[in-house]
Amino acid sequence: GAVVSQHPSRVICKSGTSVKIECRSLDFQATTMFWYRQFPKKSLMLMATSNEGSKATYEQGVEKDKFLINHASLTLSTLTVTSAHPEDSSFYICSANRDSRTDTQYFGPGTRLTVL
Amino acid sequence: SQQGEEDPQALSIQEGENATMNCSYKTSINNLQWYRQNSGRGLVHLILIRSNEREKHSGRLRVTLDTSKKSSSLLITASRAADTASYFCATGSGGSNYKLTFGKGTLLTVNP
Numbered sequence: 001g002a003v004v005s006q007h008p009s010r011v012i013c014k015s016g017t018s019v020k021i022e023c024r025s026l027d028f029q030a031t032t033m034f035w036y037r038q039f040p041k042k043s044l045m046l047m048a049t050s051n052e053g054s055k056a057t058y059e060q061g062v063e064k065d066k067f068l069i070n071h072a073s074l075t076l077s078t079l080t081v082t083s084a085h086p087e088d089s090s091f092y093i094c095s096a097n098r099d100s101r102t103d104t105q106y107f108g109p110g111t112r113l114t115v116l
Numbered sequence: 117s118q119q120g121e122e123d124p125q126a127l128s129i130q131e132g133e134n135a136t137m138n139c140s141y142k143t144s145i146n147n148l149q150w151y152r153q154n155s156g157r158g159l160v161h162l163i164l165i166r167s168n169e170r171e172k173h174s175g176r177l178r179v180t181l182d183t184s185k186k187s188s189s190l191l192i193t194a195s196r197a198a199d200t201a202s203y204f205c206a207t208g209s210g211g212s213n214y215k216l217t218f219g220k221g222t223l224l225t226v227n228p
Contacts, residue, residue, distance in 0.1 A: 006158075034215070043204060044159075044218045093158055095216075104149070105216060109158040 002028050002098050006108035013084055014116055020080045021111045023094030029074035030096035034105065035067075038091040050077040084115040122205055128225040135192045137222040139205035140185075147208045148181055149216065150190050152201045159204070162190075197228045 003026040013019050023033055031052045036044040048069050049057040056069035066088075068080040077096075081088050091112050095105040122139045129135055139148070147166045151159040165172045165181045165188065172179045178191040192199055202223050206216040 004158075036218075041223075043220045046215060046217070049215065091156070095159075104161050104164055106161065107151075107159040110156070112156070 002026075002096070002106040004094065004096050004106045004108040006092075006094055006111050008111060009109060010112045010114075012114045012116065015085055016083055018080055018082045019084055019113060020078055021092055021094075021113075023077045023079070023096070023108050025075045025096045025098075025106070028096075028098045030077075030098065031074060033071060033077040033094055033096045035069065035077070035079050036093045036095070038093060038110075040091075044093060047079075081113065084113070086115045089113055089115045122203070122219045122222045124222060125220065126223045126225070128227065129195060131195060131197055131226055131228050133195055133226075135195050135199070135224055135226070137190045137203050137205075137224070139188045139190070139219055141188075141205075141207045141217075141219075142186060143207075143209065145183075145207045145209050148179075148188050149206045149208065150177075150179060150188075151204045151206060151218075153204065153221075154201045162203075192224075195224075195226045197226050200224060200226050 005024045007022045033050040035047045037047050038044045046059050047062045050069045050071040052071045052074050058064045071077040091110050093110040095107045147164055149164045150162040153159045163174045163179050165179050176193045181188045202221045204218050204221045206218045208216050
């Protein structure tokens with residue numbers, strides 16, 4: 001199956017700093033990537049849809065100035081958590097569609113963010 | 117309540133037994149997918165069933181879809197300890213850029 005990677009897998013930062021998380025499709029091109037957030041023992045909540053070469057589409061209630069998304073190439077999308085606070089601590093997961101003809105999304109392994 | 121709700125929330129069985137998890141949803145869908153997540157890890161796609169399909173098999177997995185009842189079930193036969201994980205259903209709708217809406221998940225524990 002298709003492979004999606006995320007980096008870093010874990011990050012601990014101080015309150016007020018910004019953190020960048022990368023999502024890469026390793027063996028396919030992805031025009032669309034998705035960013036999810038997951039709290040402990042909870043489901044995944046879609047944050048935004050990342051479109052290559054255009055602005056991301058954010059879900060209701062997600063601050064676009066807080067969570068900056070850049071999808072600069074067909075294999076890379078980045079999520080930057082700006083001025084992180086402890087309440088931003090969470091598990092962030094990205095996924096990618098291989099192509100529009102298939103419905104399957106391939107998920108990255110996730111990034112555990114802890115803000116002190 | 118949310119689109120794609122699974123029940124039970126937690127299920128504990130013995131190795132070799134079958135595990136059945138159910139998912140209900142509220143709006144019309146293009147497809148329904150089941151994913152597995154080991155603790156602290158990403159999601160692994162298990163199986164996708166389209167809205168015009170009623171049943172699908174993949175190895176020890178069997179998925180059914182009843183669009184009239186807006187529900188789906190995932191059956192894992194002859195379970196193994198390695199099947200211990202959280203299982204999520206996700207519904208897809210819309211155009212070519214499919215957005216998935218996830219349920220709350222079922223935590224399956226298979227005891228050796």
